[in-house]
Amino acid sequence: MADCYFLGIGGTGSKCVDTYVYSCATGLGPEKLWIGMVDQDAGCGNVEKSSINIENYQRIRKILRTPGLSDVNNKTNLFKTNIVSVPGQNNWEPLKGSGTTKPTLKNIFKFNALKDEIQDIMSCLYHPEEELELELDEGFRGRPSIGSAAILSRIHENEPFWQTIFNSIDSAKQGHEVRIFLVSSIFGGQGASGFPSIARLIRRILEQKGIKEGVYIGGALMLPYFSFPKPPDTETGLFAYSDSFLEQTRGALDYYGRLFDEKNYQKTFDQLYVVGWDPLIQLKTFAKGGPNQNNPALLPEIFTSLAASKFYEDKVIDEGIFYIAKNESDAFSWPDLPSIKIGDKNFVKKCLSQFTRTALSYREIYYPNLTIDKWRKVKRESWLRNLLTKQGVNLDDEETAVNLLSINKYFESYLEWLATMIHQSNEFTKNNINLIDVNQYSQFDDSLQGAGVTLNEKLNNNQLKQFGKMISDSKLGDLSSVFLRMNYARVPRDRTGLGSFMGALYDSCR
Amino acid sequence: MRFLKAILWLMIVLVPFSGLLYSLTYLELEIIGEGSPIANVSSYILTQDENNSIFTNDELRYITAQIFLEEGAANLLVYVSVFWLLISILWIVIGEVLRIDRPGQAIKYIWIWFVLLIISLVVVASMTWYFLYAQDVLYQRAEFSSVFSLLIFMLIYTAVYFYLSCVFITSRVIRSAVPFLTIILRN
Numbered sequence: 001m002a003d004c005y006f007l008g009i010g011g012t013g014s015k016c017v018d019t020y021v022y023s024c025a026t027g028l029g030p031e032k033l034w035i036g037m038v039d040q041d042a043g044c045g046n047v048e049k050s051s052i053n054i055e056n057y058q059r060i061r062k063i064l065r066t067p068g069l070s071d072v073n074n075k076t077n078l079f080k081t082n083i084v085s086v087p088g089q090n091n092w093e094p095l096k097g098s099g100t101t102k103p104t105l106k107n108i109f110k111f112n113a114l115k116d117e118i119q120d121i122m123s124c125l126y127h128p129e130e131e132l133e134l135e136l137d138e139g140f141r142g143r144p145s146i147g148s149a150a151i152l153s154r155i156h157e158n159e160p161f162w163q164t165i166f167n168s169i170d171s172a173k174q175g176h177e178v179r180i181f182l183v184s185s186i187f188g189g190q191g192a193s194g195f196p197s198i199a200r201l202i203r204r205i206l207e208q209k210g211i212k213e214g215v216y217i218g219g220a221l222m223l224p225y226f227s228f229p230k231p232p233d234t235e236t237g238l239f240a241y242s243d244s245f246l247e248q249t250r251g252a253l254d255y256y257g258r259l260f261d262e263k264n265y266q267k268t269f270d271q272l273y274v275v276g277w278d279p280l281i282q283l284k285t286f287a288k289g290g291p292n293q294n295n296p297a298l299l300p301e302i303f304t305s306l307a308a309s310k311f312y313e314d315k316v317i318d319e320g321i322f323y324i325a326k327n328e329s330d331a332f333s334w335p336d337l338p339s340i341k342i343g344d345k346n347f348v349k350k351c352l353s354q355f356t357r358t359a360l361s362y363r364e365i366y367y368p369n370l371t372i373d374k375w376r377k378v379k380r381e382s383w384l385r386n387l388l389t390k391q392g393v394n395l396d397d398e399e400t401a402v403n404l405l406s407i408n409k410y411f412e413s414y415l416e417w418l419a420t421m422i423h424q425s426n427e428f429t430k431n432n433i434n435l436i437d438v439n440q441y442s443q444f445d446d447s448l449q450g451a452g453v454t455l456n457e458k459l460n461n462n463q464l465k466q467f468g469k470m471i472s473d474s475k476l477g478d479l480s481s482v483f484l485r486m487n488y489a490r491v492p493r494d495r496t497g498l499g500s501f502m503g504a505l506y507d508s509c510r
Numbered sequence: 511m512r513f514l515k516a517i518l519w520l521m522i523v524l525v526p527f528s529g530l531l532y533s534l535t536y537l538e539l540e541i542i543g544e545g546s547p548i549a550n551v552s553s554y555i556l557t558q559d560e561n562n563s564i565f566t567n568d569e570l571r572y573i574t575a576q577i578f579l580e581e582g583a584a585n586l587l588v589y590v591s592v593f594w595l596l597i598s599i600l601w602i603v604i605g606e607v608l609r610i611d612r613p614g615q616a617i618k619y620i621w622i623w624f625v626l627l628i629i630s631l632v633v634v635a636s637m638t639w640y641f642l643y644a645q646d647v648l649y650q651r652a653e654f655s656s657v658f659s660l661l662i663f664m665l666i667y668t669a670v671y672f673y674l675s676c677v678f679i680t681s682r683v684i685r686s687a688v689p690f691l692t693i694i695l696r697n
Contacts, residue, residue: 369613378613380692382682464611479611480683487682488512 002177002216003168004030004312009038009184009198010191011046011295012222014091016183016304018050019297019421021057022414023305026355027077028340028348030312034084034164037091038151038194045294051090053413058083060410063403063498070393070497077351078358078506092161094154094194102135108154151194155201169205172214179317181308182219186252187245195219196255199268216270218311220304221256223249223276226295228283256321272321273307275300281428284446296451297417299332299425299433306348310340331432332425334473350510353471356418356436357509359411360467361482364441364459366505367408372401383486387501391491403498412455415441420451434472482508512681516602519678520595527671528591535583551575551583555642555656564651574651582648586641590634594668597630598675605681616686623687627672634668635661 008017014037023029035054039047061079064072072078095103105111105126111119126132155162168178182199184191199217206215224245256272277300303324311317326336339345369378370388375395378384394400419442426433440463446452456463468478477485485508491500533539535547543550552575556564564571601623610616642648643657676688677695685691 365612381613381616381686382692382697384613385696478609480609483611483613484681484683 001031002179002312003171004033005165005168005178005180006033006035006308007038007180007182007198008036008050009182009194010188011039011041011044012185012188012301013037013183013191013194014039014044014046014050015295015297016220016222016301018046018053018417019301020183020305020308021050021053021083022417023302023309023351024081024083025057025060025079025410025414026351027080028305028309028351029081030309031080032082032084033312034168035090036085036161038094038190038198039091040093040095040190042091042093042096047091049294054083054085054090055087056406056410056413058085058087060407063406064502065499068496070499071495072499072503072506073492073494075492076503076506078355078502086160089161092159094151104135105132151190151197155198165202166205169202169209169211169215172211173209176214178215179312180215180217181311182217183222183304183308184219185222185224186256187222187224187248191222192248192252195221196268203266203268216311216317217268218271218273218308218317219269220273220275220307222300222304223253223274224280225275225277225300226281226283226298270317270319271311273304273311274321274323275303275307276323277425277428279428281425284452296424296453297421299421299429302337302421306338306340310338313340330430331434332429333434337435349471349474353436353474353476354506354510355414357467357470357476357482358506359414360441360470361479361509362505363408363411363415364464365479365483367404370395370404372396372398381487383483383489383504386491387486387489387504388498391495391497391500393498393501400498407502416451416453416455419444419455420453423453424451436472437466437470440466440470476510513602513606516679516681517599520598520602520675523671523675523678524591524595524598527667527674528587528594531587531590531667535579535587547579548572548575551578555652555660557651557653574648577647578642578652582642582645586637589637589641590664590668593630593633593637594671594675597626597633597672598679601626601676602679602681605684608684610683614686616684619684619687620689623676623689627669630668630672631665634664638664 006017006020008014008020017035017037020029021035024033037047037050041047057079061082064070064079065082095108105122109122111122111132114122122132165180168176172178180202182195184195186192186195199219202215202217206212227245253274256274277298281298281300283295307322324336324338326332334346334349337348339348341347344350369375369384372395375384379389388395415438418436419438422433422435422438423442423444424446441459442453442455444453448454464479468476468481470476482505486504489504489508491504495503534542538546544553552571555578556571556574559565564574604619604622604626608619608622610619638661639657642660643650643652643654673688677691680688680691682697685695
């Protein structure tokens with residue numbers, strides 16, 4: 001089993017991290033994964049959301065996969081991936097620790113102390129007022145040239161964030177396989193600069209250490225897939241403008257194309273996935289950075305997750321640039337999601353649908369009956385007796401109550417993420433996304449602040465009756481089938497505690 | 511598969527229950543009363559009215575006892591067995607058709623179980639009364655008090671059968687709808 005690393009760079013990268021964490025929850029990820037983000041704007045809403053998601057994921061996984069206490073077992077895909085990132089160290093800010101003054105290129109390179117000729121070169125490369133003195137605490141504002149310089153100047157082997165990757169690279173000398181996957185946008189500032197810079201840096205380290213095989217670098221580049229309104233006149237300074245995305249992308253694609261020309265260029269990526277979306281999804285709000293930059297999840301981001309999973313899953317890495325196109329321009333359905341497993345082309349659909357059904361049935365049906373004040377009413381029912389009481393789960397215990405609540409909250413965040421992704425992207429596919437009917441449990445109002453998605457507080461009977469039809473192109477059982485399976489579920493020997501119940505629910509929602 | 515299993519269990523319960531009644535009707539068991547079904551009917555069930563011809567005419571009493579077994583008891587057993595089978599299958603089907611989809615829902619259907627139980631008792635009581643006492647060939651040939659005792663026995667027997675069959679055939683999903691079943695079965 002290879003050591004797998006997933007690195008999201010920049011705002012889009014951190015959104016893709018969020019998506020990949022949810023994908024791991026559904027069972028699409030590898031067995032073990034280190035996951036991290038590179039974003040100068042640590043306070044950015046996207047980074048914060050992804051960091052919280054990683055930590056919540058780790059908490060839930062601990063609840064469900066602590067052998068001896070509570071375990072859903074290794075054969076179950078639910079929260080399969082062991083995300084080993086250190087809590088609180090999920091994000092690396094290249095320019096952190098620059099003191100109370102906000103970092104600028106001038107500060108980073110100690111511009112005033114440089115020789116005159118070097119100052120002249122820097123002044124040629126960067127606009128002396130707009131770029132050299134641009135405050136970089138909230139990112140690089142769509143300027144890859146600034147980002148490259150800033151990032152490369154700060155990556156060190158003794159930086160705790162990078163240590164894990166570099167230590168793992170060392171283990172490749174003993175024949176261990178390492179797979180590193182980078183994700184970013186091609187059109188932004190940090191991502192576009194960090195993506196090739198970090199990949200090249202890793203290659204250089206490999207070269208320095210004399211490692212020629214066993215370490216693979218893959219990446220997914222997001223071509224422009226969304227646009228946002230121009231900044232209001234009241235905002236001043238340098239910003240990212242979505243109007244310039246396509247122009248920036250054209251140049252960058254030419255560059256990446258050359259990276260695969262091994263005759264003239266040193267190889268950087270073993271696999272590169274390029275993801276785009278047409279027409280661009282129009283976001284309603286503009287935020288230059290900070291907590292307000294909390295862009296909604298969008299459907300194209302899921303392709304980066306599938307690309308990463310395929311990269312980790314493949315036994316042999318096929319080198320090249322990969323892309324995929326939709327089958328129909330005005331629709332999006334399950335066959336449009338690429339397969340990640342040879343021999344099981346429905347694996348992605350199975351994982352996503354099974355997890356969604358599990359999340360919804362837990363939220364709507366089972367969790368409300370497991371709270372301290374409610375469980376006694378159903379304490380003699382087979383499912384509760386076999387899957388919880390007999391497994392030693394004390395539902396009066398406060399820790400159990402907190403664990404059940406945490407699982408519910410995670411499922412809710414997943415359902416909200418899924419609904420956001422589909423609602424926000426739907427308009428641009430002529431309301432023809434046929435994957436999961438998120439209208440069954442959520443409402444979308446794009447005039448609202450944020451993602452505009454709210455989960456229905458409690459589904460009524462008519463909505464619950466639609467449960468079996470939630471997954472498009474599938475004949476899956478309704479809630480009564482799930483309840484029936486729950487009542488007849490057998491607990492395998494390697495399932496224990498709360499894991500017995502969650503494993504059975506997951507199996508019952510297949 | 512689950513439906514077939516339930517049917518199998520149903521047969522396992524039904525066969526001994528009906529079998530016992532058939533044995534009492536057809537087999538010569540030394541330990542039961544006079545040792546023979548005809549003698550038992552003659553001694554314990556047929557009328558003891560001294561003014562009735564079958565009390566004084568032994569041959570007629572014998573023939574009447576035979577008719578009681580062949581036209582009364584045997585028919586009753588066939589109809590009751592079929593009825594038990596049907597009512598149990600109906601309970602299995604109801605368990606499936608209700609499509610219980612959440613915890614705490616099954617207990618709301620306990621009334622259906624009671625309705626089925628009452629139907630079972632009323633139908634079996636009516637059958638017993640008709641086949642053993644009221645049908646033309648046997649009209650008032652049996653002692654009223656004896657038939658009434660038989661009727662009470664059949665009611666108890668039917669109730670026991672219905673509950674026991676429910677223990678084995680009720681889906682776990684609807685188990686709460688059978689009184690005390692979730693206490694008896696702990697799986």
